[in-house]
Amino acid sequence: MTSWLTLPEYLEVSGISRRTFFRRRGEIESKIIDGTMKYSAASLPLEARVKLDSQQAKSVEPAPASKADALAPLFAGVAAPVVVQAERIALSPESERQASERLAIIQPLLDYAADPGSRRRFAQLRIADGRTVTTADLLATYLAETHSVNGKKISGRTIWNWKKAYATGGFNALARGIRKDKGQSRFFARYPGAAQLVASVYLKPYQTVARAYDNLLREHELYGVPVCDLPSYETVRTYLEALPKPIAVLARKGERAYSERMTPYLQRSYEDIPANHIWVADHMIHDVEVRNDCFEGVAENAPMRLRFSAFIDMRTRKFVGYCWAPEGNSRVITTAVRRGIERYGPPAIVYCDNGKDYRKVAKGARPVAREWVEQEYTSLERTGVLQRLDVAVQFCMPYHPQSKLIERAFRIVHQKFDALFPHYTTGNAYLRPDQTTLAMMHHRKLLKMDRGAESPLVTASHFIRMATVWIEEDYNAGHHHGGRGMDNRTPDQVFDALYPLAERRASDPAVLSQLLWETRKCLVTHTAITLNKRRYVAADPQSSGALHLANRTDVLVCYDPHDPERAVVADLDGRPIAQVEAEVLQSHSADAKPAIKASMQERRRLRNAVVGTVRQIHENVAMMGHKSDLEHLHERALLPAAVGDSIVHRMVTKPEQTPDASPRYIGDIAAEFLSEEA
Incomplete structure (x- = not known):
């Protein structure tokens, strides 16, 4: 049965550029299926058809929708994956400029639809063929003819698409959409076993990306990766550097570095402490x-x-x-x-x-x-x-x-x-x-x-x-x-x-307390963010897991200046990942014990998640038959039986001792000596 591919799928499998495709388009069989132009897989070169058949045989599931989901297999069975919503709640400056530009272009069309009584004023406008603007479709054509984006012309269909996006998603929907495969590795999505392999090698002290890449090249057949589909070094490096920082730090740097850099901690109040107390x-x-x-x-x-x-x-x-x-x-x-x-x-x-x-x-x-x-x-x-x-x-x-x-x-x-x-x-x-x-x-x-x-x-x-x-x-x-x-x-x-x-006199000692909708880019440290000299921590366990995965990465913090007690943390594309709340400063008294206990439990939970993930990676690779570099070296260094003559250092054989012989005492030795003298 012939397979039919969309244009992006055809370009990915064949490896040719879009320009080359359109130059050879007359040689490629195509037809419209369900309103979409598709191209026959039989038109692919032989190597590309073999590659396509191997991919279809694996029945690869769709790629996850976010960076957190792409790394979710590392936390399988250990921590729940972070659920990232598709709707954007914030825009980068460039995306906001783009959305504002598009809104300005479609604003006359929005006014035309919202106020039927004012449509007569649009009759003064004429499109290129001389017709006056009497309908919304003609107005969209007029807007397309009189505007351009980055020096490129736009079509009437584009104007309608922008209007539809604005009606369904508001201002943020006018910005360019986020790529579905952003932050993902398509190679490791197809070969999850290979992802486990390189992560297992890399998540050890003093191991490098080059070492992980060499292991993949050496054992690619064990994980079902054909030679023609082996990734580049840059692909492996990008994937390993995208691993959550808590996992990498604990596995590569150790417990102390993980505790100092990644784990959350409590801060104490100082204003309620007397001086010299x-x-x-x-x-x-x-x-x-x-x-x-x-x-x-x-x-x-x-x-x-x-x-x-x-x-x-x-x-x-x-x-x-x-x-x-x-x-x-x-x-x-x-x-x-x-x-x-x-x-x-x-x-x-x-x-x-x-x-x-x-x-x-x-x-x-x-x-x-x-x-x-x-x-x-x-x-x-x-x-x-x-x-x-x-x-x-x-x-x-x-x-x-x-x-x-x-x-x-x-x-x-x-x-x-x-x-x-x-x-x-x-x-x-x-x-x-x-x-x-x-x-x-x-x-x-x-x-x-x-x-x-x-x-x-x-x-x-x-x-x-x-x-x-x-x-x-x-x-x-x-x-x-x-x-x-x-x-x-x-x-x-x-x-x-x-x-x-x-x-300045001594006094009786006593136990005293020691202890959202603007957007700002912040760095996640110790599973918390600092905003206006104030720390914000996760409001729930799911948000705590999301912030822990985001340690040492930049995020967007959305907050209301008139209600600074709570905020929403989003990734740099504006998608929410966690709910945070202003940290409550703990007192230096017995009342702080429950909060300290809860904080330590949270630290242990997050650490156990990371430890479990690293352990599971190593166990999965070991079950697949992976051998470490030391084990491979050991096998190559095994001495054959014929080299016995080359060994010059022989084991010294101790004289056998009779197990029943009783030890001699000093009196027996003295008596024997005297009898010999006599």
Whole structure:
């Protein structure tokens, strides 16, 4: 039975251009079927007919309607695919210009149909053949003759199509339609097994697109891909780079990178926290190499990078207590606490790291929301500093930088203070400036010649004095902070306003709270978007899955400025993908526990979806018989039986031991020796 193809299908199968097709059109059999011109598959070249037969035998299902659906097989059985509506709710600037231009062209036709009483004024118009405009069809012809788009003429049928689109879909429907196969790979839609193969190879640490492409070329027969239909390297690269970022990051970069870049997190409020009430503590290491001239236990002029232990006030972001040392320990923390207490008084709560040094200081301190068994200790090592000061302690989440406000302050120190020095190490050996490397090498040569005092490196004591001046004058008194509750004021300004000198006295600790239709292009980060300095999170589980898939991609956010609590997230083509709502800032109290629990459950759900997807890909490929590069190398490296003579290192055979023989004791050996002497 002869197959009949539409023009796009014929061009795709034959591989010829539209221009070549129309040049050979007289040689191709054609007929009208159901009002559409179709062309006989018998007119195709032999290779093209073979390709068409193989495609029809596979009974390929229609391609999915969106990028999210195209990637849905990766989430099969793990997470529900994102349902993308066909109707557009927003337009790009170019599409909006195009729709406005078309609306201006058809506006007379809309007026003609809407107001029959005003049709007489159109009788003054004449079309090219001299007839006056007396009907809507003649008006459409007149509009087509008197307008052009991008220098090209338009037909009356086009005018009617635009009018119909406007009547059914409104203004947005006048823009050029979105391609049905946009963001898809037709090759991988035909061969889903091949898609699983390249994804399985690529979704492993340190694997490349080239490695995945080589595996496909080597094992294409296993997945039913004929040689004539093998894709190009660019096709594979485009498909793999379109994989959802959470999948790629978790499989290729690891759990920590996934947690830091992709997972959602909660933000806390700051305005309801009194100044000097909650201190945040942590360590950092300066990205500047100095030489020792003041620390005991370290050789004189020895090169080092000082460790900075600090406390900042959560409400005002002010450094209240700090200290430097070659290594962090509980005594350094004690010094930093003492300096802060002497100047500003003790806080009510310390929010600190999970390190052993902080746990040592916090041991015996009054915990938030629970009591410790040990109540009394007699020394600093056993009771901890914070217990003596009657300060509550709250440990942050391990390996979770978003849970510590001080991390941002440390980045400012690195960027604005450490970078001032000519011997700035950047914290990354690959990015270290040449002048820093040369200075470090020169310093070590001078040390070997016992001339360390001539080193170009800054002394530790002078570095500490400069750091102290910078913290007090350039940061505390000079850095205008734009964070929540700061209003572009410096930490000292906010601290002095909220905590006057006369009120700097210790008080009873208490648990306090810590914690749409304009369009804007935003970046999805951590399964949320930021709009007007406010974060918006998913309003329902389906939207959460959609935003998670869209991590690290640009989207359009549609919102009403008079109702900023909710918004709609759409892709760049204006199709809605998720409902979002303004994030509720959580308090630093027991009331936040349900929200924190729900957030952690959502993180686990999204992570399990990604883990399940990656695992399913690997299992599917393994069930298909795929062998890794290591397994192929192992098979090729198997030694034949005839090479035994080439092996020179023989296994040493241990003498056999009688299992029933009992061990000899020292007394038996001594008795035997004496009998031989006699």
